[in-house]
Amino acid sequence: MKFRHAFLCFSMFISAMGAGLFAADEIHISYTQMRPNLFMLEGAGGNMVLCRGEDGLFLVDDQVSAVSEKVKKAIKAIEPGPLRFILNTHWHHDHTGGNEYFRKGGTLTVAHRNVRKRMMKKNVVEALKRELEASPEGALPVITFSKEMTWHYNGEEIQIYHVPNAHTDGDSIVFFKTSNVVHMGDVFFNGLYPLIDYSSGGTIKGMISAVKRVLKHVDSDTQIVPGHGPLGTKWDLVTYLQMLEHVRDKVSAMKKQGKKLSEIKAAKITAEWDATWGTKWLTPDQFIEIAYRSI
Numbered sequence: 001m002k003f004r005h006a007f008l009c010f011s012m013f014i015s016a017m018g019a020g021l022f023a024a025d026e027i028h029i030s031y032t033q034m035r036p037n038l039f040m041l042e043g044a045g046g047n048m049v050l051c052r053g054e055d056g057l058f059l060v061d062d063q064v065s066a067v068s069e070k071v072k073k074a075i076k077a078i079e080p081g082p083l084r085f086i087l088n089t090h091w092h093h094d095h096t097g098g099n100e101y102f103r104k105g106g107t108l109t110v111a112h113r114n115v116r117k118r119m120m121k122k123n124v125v126e127a128l129k130r131e132l133e134a135s136p137e138g139a140l141p142v143i144t145f146s147k148e149m150t151w152h153y154n155g156e157e158i159q160i161y162h163v164p165n166a167h168t169d170g171d172s173i174v175f176f177k178t179s180n181v182v183h184m185g186d187v188f189f190n191g192l193y194p195l196i197d198y199s200s201g202g203t204i205k206g207m208i209s210a211v212k213r214v215l216k217h218v219d220s221d222t223q224i225v226p227g228h229g230p231l232g233t234k235w236d237l238v239t240y241l242q243m244l245e246h247v248r249d250k251v252s253a254m255k256k257q258g259k260k261l262s263e264i265k266a267a268k269i270t271a272e273w274d275a276t277w278g279t280k281w282l283t284p285d286q287f288i289e290i291a292y293r294s295i
């Protein structure tokens with residue numbers, strides 16, 4: 001069941017990136033209560049965080065458009081009341097697909113300014129060989145920011161900051177400081193090799209810097225929500241950083257020596273990580289190629 005769920009999520013992720021049809025009917029939106037006022041929701045696309053309280057509901061990311069109705073119902077089952085704000089951690093359709101649907105219900109969408117810029121035009125995600133059409137006007141974030149902002153909302157101090165050129169050029173980290181919960185968007189894939197969308201400005205160097213910045217502010221009690229994969233801890237993030245640094249060091253050294261991509265793949269530099277990171281989505285070879293092209 002778990003595997004099937006994971007499979008559906010990732011086939012939905014691929015579909016969201018433009019690959020075709022999927023079985024939205026089979027998707028169930030499940031949730032985990034992390035703190036009295038904070039929930040992690042999973043379904044089809046990037047993980048979501050729901051923050052409830054007196055000021056009104058606030059959602060981080062909204063998955064693919066095909067499941068918007070289900071996301072709405074799942075939120076209602078947790079807490080009735082209007083969804084006032086959605087923050088998009090980046091532009092990919094498996095994190096912004098519900099924007100237009102919720103906007104019709106009066107929800108305001110917030111994101112880094114590069115998210116809006118990218119959603120206004122057609123994009124190619126080279127790493128997945130996908131072409132994505134521009135988003136409709138109603139899906140575009142209505143509030144944008146450039147570096148960082150702090151919200152005092154629902155009794156939480158929420159720090160939202162941009163991490164440059166990481167998974168894309170418009171990634172936000174959302175840190176619920178009062179509750180010690182952080183949503184990292186696709187800067188963190190927990191237990192699977194990450195996509196670095198180098199055609200949207202992503203780099204492995206930026207991913208590493210972003211993870212290091214987050215690590216400065218977390219402790220062993222922090223709940224860390226990845227864009228994909230299960231809820232994580234500081235130690236999951238530390239392991240992820242070690243894997244990223246290992247791959248960056250090896251690939252850049254071999255690239256400097258003039259090795260071809262095929263030779264770097266053949267060197268099996270990720271062998272020690274493959275059983276944990278390379279079986280659920282991107283294969284080791286795909287990840288090496290992405291790292292190579294993002295250096």
Ligand SMILES: [Zn+2]
Nearest residue numbers: 090092167186
């Ligand atoms: Zn993404």
